[in-house]
Amino acid sequence: MNRTLTGSRVDVGVLPVDEVKRAIAPHVDVAAELRPRLKKAIEAFPRQATGVKSADSSWYLRNGKRVIDLMLVALAAPFVLPVILLTALALMLEGGNPFYQQDRMRADGTRYRILKLRTMVLNADKKLAALLESDPALAREWEETQKLKVDPRITPVGRLLRITSLDELPQLWNVLTGDMSLIGPRPMLPEQVAIYNGPVYWGMRPGISGLWQVSERNDRNFDYRAEMDRIYARQITFREDLTILVRTVLVMVRRTGY
Secondary structure, three states, X not given: OOEEEEOOEEEEOOOOHHHHHHHHHHHHHHHHHHHHHHHHXXXXXXXXXXXXXXXXXXXXXXXXXXXXXXXXXXXXXXXXXXXXXXXXXXXXXXXXXXXXXXXXXXXXXXXXXXXXXXXXXXXXXXXHHHHHHHOHHHHHHHHHHOOOOOOOOEOHHHHHHHHHOHHHHHHHHHHHOOOOEEEOOOOOOHHXXXXXXXXXXXXXXXXXXXXXXXXXXXXXXXXXXXXXHHHHHOOOOHHHHHHHHHHHHHHHHHOOOO
């Protein structure tokens, strides 16, 4: 039995092709208009990047990484503590509190206080604002890299600590408290959240060292950090962390930090 379309009704009868085309034409136009919007919405929908190991599927990421962090910190403590004490004494003689604390972002979006050996003059954060306001070239460099190659706030002892990365050693305490890992993304400042490209940072504990720290970091812009974090997130294994630890020692020996 044939049927014909009349407005929104379907009546018994003959179904001419031209009438069918006219009846469905408005709906085809609407579908064509919605198609690119639907495609854009699907592309924008958050999904896990290919190759990224989730916490549920990776025993190393869920348990092994934390156990190894604690073991290595315990083994390193007898050697690291004397170095921290000696450098702290040198900083005290230079003037001021040898330790420095600053807010950083945890993987869950909350803040914690990172512990470092002080490498800059007192009230360095306030002096940075004044420097950037008075020197457009420094302001541009800070905007691109979030670091300054020639930073007038760094003290003589602090410069030695920075080029050898010894100022990072007190962060072993942050590893013990669970805020950080030995290997992971570089700890992010709260004000850097708005310019960080992508969500990958929030899935991992920040690290004392990491893929960014052992790469050609000094000549790269800030977006390079997010790219290194994405690469690391795709290959979190014990072997990869061990490789980065070895490369970290080589970086310290080569004294490439600033």
